[in-house]
Amino acid sequence: MPVAPPRPKDIPLTALRAFEAAARLHGFAAAAQELGVTPGAVTAHVKQLEVTLGAPLFTRTPRGVRLTALGQQTLPQFTQAFDALGQAVNDLRAAAAPRTVHIATLPAIAQLWLSPRLPALRAAAPDITVSITALEQPPNLKRSPYDLSLFFHDDPQDRIAxxxxxxxxxxxxxxxxxxxxxxxxxxxxxxxxxxxxxxxxxxxxxxxxxxxxxxxxxxxxxxxxxxxxxxxxxxxxxxxxxxxxxxxxxxxxxxxxxxLQRGLRLWSDRPLRAGTAARFVADWLRRTPPDDAPLASPAPPATHP
Amino acid sequence: MPVAPPRPKDIPLTALRAFEAAARLHGFAAAAQELGVTPGAVTAHVKQLEVTLGAPLFTRTPRGVRLTALGQQTLPQFTQAFDALGQAVNDLRAAAAPRTVHIATLPAIAQLWLSPRLPALRAAAPDITVSITALEQPPNLKRSPYDLSLFFHDDPQDRIAxxxxxxxxxxxxxxxxxxxxxxxxxxxxxxxxxxxxxxxxxxxxxxxxxxxxxxxxxxxxxxxxxxxxxxxxxxxxxxxxxxxxxxxxxxxxxxxxxxLQRGLRLWSDRPLRAGTAARFVADWLRRTPPDDAPLASPAPPATHP
DNA sequence: AACTAGGCTCAGGAAAATTGACCCTCACAT
DNA sequence: ATGTGAGGGTCAATTTTCCTGAGCCTAGTT
The missing domain is CATH 3.40.190.10 (Periplasmic binding protein-like II)
Known part of the structure; x- marks a missing residue:
């Protein structure tokens, strides 16, 4: 009967992620939004981390939190590591479904700008599947499973209109x-x-x-x-x-x-390599005729699986 | 009433970790051991990942698993990312408790070699807290919260005896x-x-x-x-x-x-910077007199908190 | 003095993760 | 051929974790 070595359980990855997001975004509320959870969840994770660490990572003030020296010291490493992880996931996803393009955009843009263009895009590249997710805010592309973001944005780069x-x-x-x-x-x-x-x-x-x-x-x-x-x-x-x-x-x-200062912007945080589906879709959308020009054909009734 | 954007939930980090371990160690059983779970858990995680990805990561054979091209392609990125994460955690831990040294060792070594030396070590460095964890196998130091490993090992480097x-x-x-x-x-x-x-x-x-x-x-x-x-x-x-x-x-x-070929080895996977507690303890243990030399004093009955 | 932003707390409930028991298949050694 | 053992897969049940929701707290702001 071998003695069960009682392994000390290590820190949950979610707690680390919560810490990293909170530190990077200077607040638990902002972190909660990025992670898609409530602020209470972030509070709990950070506290758990601090308890197992035996040292505080943030100093709490009534108007928010501030990183301690301890936190500042290691934040860059965590940010880098999670960025790398996000990148790896995105690459894996892209490799697994090379002909699928995930676009994140505002609900309004999705319905009024993007959706009407989809039939022509499907006609131009029948093998590409476009998946559209409506979000209120542009996601952190380094971490989220989207290939392209389409939002109103102040940055004049990649502006479509x-x-x-x-x-x-x-x-x-x-x-x-x-x-x-x-x-x-x-x-x-x-x-x-x-x-x-x-x-x-x-x-x-x-x-x-x-x-x-x-x-x-x-x-x-x-x-x-x-x-x-x-x-x-x-x-x-x-x-x-x-x-x-x-x-x-x-x-x-x-x-x-x-x-307005801002404009419709279509961008990606990582380079779109030539020949990829995402690159094709991005190029096609940038070349797409303005809405007041006639389209080649009306939308076919086909729904995509 | 703002529309709740139904965020597509992303891949759990634990599934990614399971995949990485299984791929790196060429087997679910080995991964399960490293992660401290049962093989069934690894199976479930990998399958979950494969399902959300829509593509297989391993080809199953009765004698084990083999990575698919898809898996091979992205494994290095995951390994790097998780290594960086482990490194970050270790650094964070070290920064949070700079005078604590965590040693992983065999139960036998802990009891018969290390434990008798602790009183003298405590006397030599009263401010250092030594934490000893008994494990059957040397842990992956890049990922585990240990500063030093002390095991019988074939590698003649860092050999103590x-x-x-x-x-x-x-x-x-x-x-x-x-x-x-x-x-x-x-x-x-x-x-x-x-x-x-x-x-x-x-x-x-x-x-x-x-x-x-x-x-x-x-x-x-x-x-x-x-x-x-x-x-x-x-x-x-x-x-x-x-x-x-x-x-x-x-x-x-x-x-x-x-x-025997092997010997008692005390090592660390990352460099032990001068002045750190881990460095001091490692140096001290390497300099420690053999057991057949008389000790300065018998073990005091003190227990450390 | 009310309001707001940002966090904290706590109980309850939903969702993961994990186990444990059992089955399957092959390679290898009887 | 017959075990036997290693390596995975499956499934139900259970434990653990995670998250929410409502309410409280504090300090600036109006």
Whole structure:
């Protein structure tokens, strides 16, 4: 009967990951968001680590946490190690499914910009499977299983289109508008995440009109739909409403347009090697015709498995 | 009400670790041992990884597993990443408790060689805490929380002492022995892990004597204790019985000794920087007087916290 | 004085991880 | 051919871990 060597159980990897994220992002709340858990979970992990270590890694203040010298000293090693691990996972995933491309994007972009382009993309590369995940925030590409990110972003690199905003509405409603001052007479739809669209645009005018507060939507695509139905005015983002403008479901009743600092950006954190599916998709999306140009064919009814 | 973005849950880190270990060690059983779990757990992890990946990582054969091309391709990245992570953990641990040294060693060595030296070591460096973990196998130092390993090992580097074996017994029993052929008349104790000690020694003689099979112990220290009690003969490992020989509790009735290929080795996988506690302890243990030299003082009854 | 951001705590419950017992297959040595 | 042992696979049950949700706390801010 061999004596069972009671191995001292080592530190759980999740605790290390929580520490690394919290340290890198300067806060438990931010770490929790990146890891997709609640702040309480991060608290618990870090505490566990500190207990088994016998030394504090953060000094807690009521306004957040600050790394101790001990934490600062080893953070870079952990960040590097987890980056390497994330890279390895991504490479493994890519090698396992070389013809699948994972795109992370905003729900609005997914529905209004990306989705309409998919049929043509499928036609151009039938062997490539595109998987789209809607996220509110751009993920950390070093750690997440996405090949491409497509978001509005301040960085002008990899920009596909500027973000130009202006009021839009159903044609029937447009007929009853003559000047920006008429805006006050109709509800102004807005998206919860882009709640200051209206004031941004209004402030860019020489004489800012009054804005009639209308319903707020949590999904921009929903707001667009309501706008098409004549529910009111909406601030259109050119890239997202171009198709509706082109086919006449929406119209832009006023000339002034405001181009924001940010723009639609399609990027990857690692180099896209030539010949890979991700590279092809990225190139294709960058070359894709603007929405106001006619498309080759309407969307086929095919659904992909 | 913001839409909850249903984040696709990513691959558990434990599955990746299981894959890496299994691939590096060429087998699930070996990986299970390194990770301190049962083979079934490794099987489950690897399978989970293969399922989420949609591609096999190993080809199963009745005699083990072999990595697929996919696995081979990414294994180095994972090994590197986990090595870096282990390194980071070790550094973190060292920084958190700079005056604690963790030693991994065989139970027998811990009890018969290391433990008797601890009082003097404590006296030489009262501020250093030595933590000893008994393991049957030398751990992977890159991954485990030990600063030093102390095992019998074939590698002549860092050797502290040769492993020389010869029969020992209680003095009362020795009085009844005159030649190796008398061995057959007394039980020969043996340790389960070193079951061929007797035959190794016997084969080294010009005329191998017969060996009377005696009780087998799972702990060498237990066998030594029984031997002291006169239960029979035991193959002594010089490093482990030197103290008993020196103080007369045991005696070596026959002259022939056999020095094995392996020896007692004290090593670390990472460089021991000067001034660290681990370095001090390693140096001290290497300089420590052999057991047959008198010690400065007998072991004080103090136990360390 | 209320509000907010950021953490902490704790109990309860969901999800992993792990075990343990058993089956299977082959290579190798009877 | 007949064991035997090594190496994996499977499955149900259990333990462990992980996470949440609600509420509390503190210190800046309005």
């Amino acid at each position: 500027p973000d130009t905003i202006f009021p839009v509405c159903a044609p029937s409603l447009a007929a009853r508008l003559t000047s920006p001052d008429d805006i006050a007479r109709f509800p102004c739809l807005s998206d919860a995440a882009w709640s200051d669209d209206w004031s941004l645009w209004a402030q860019s005018l020489p004489a800012p009109p009054a804005i009639a507060q209308g319903p707020t939507f949590s999904l921009y695509a929903l707001a667009v739909e309501e706008c098409v139905n004549g529910a009111g005015l909406l601030i259109g983002h050119e890239a997202l409403v171009a198709r509706h403008l082109a086919d006449g479901r929406l119209t832009a009743p006023f000339a002034p347009r405001l181009t | 040769p492993d020389t074996i010869f029969p020992v017994c209680a003095p009362s029993l020795a009085a009844r022995l005159t030649s190796p052929d008398d061995i057959a008349r007394f039980p020969c104790l043996s340790d389960a892990a070193w079951s061929d000690d007797w035959s190794l020694w016997a084969q080294s003689l010009p005329a191998p004597p017969a060996i009377a099979q005696g009780p087998t112990f799972s702990l060498y220290a237990l066998a030594v204790e029984e031997c002291v009690n006169g239960a029979g003969l035991l193959i002594g490992h010089e490093a482990l019985v030197a103290r008993h020989l020196a103080d007369g509790r045991l005696t070596a009735p026959f002259a022939p000794r056999l020095t």
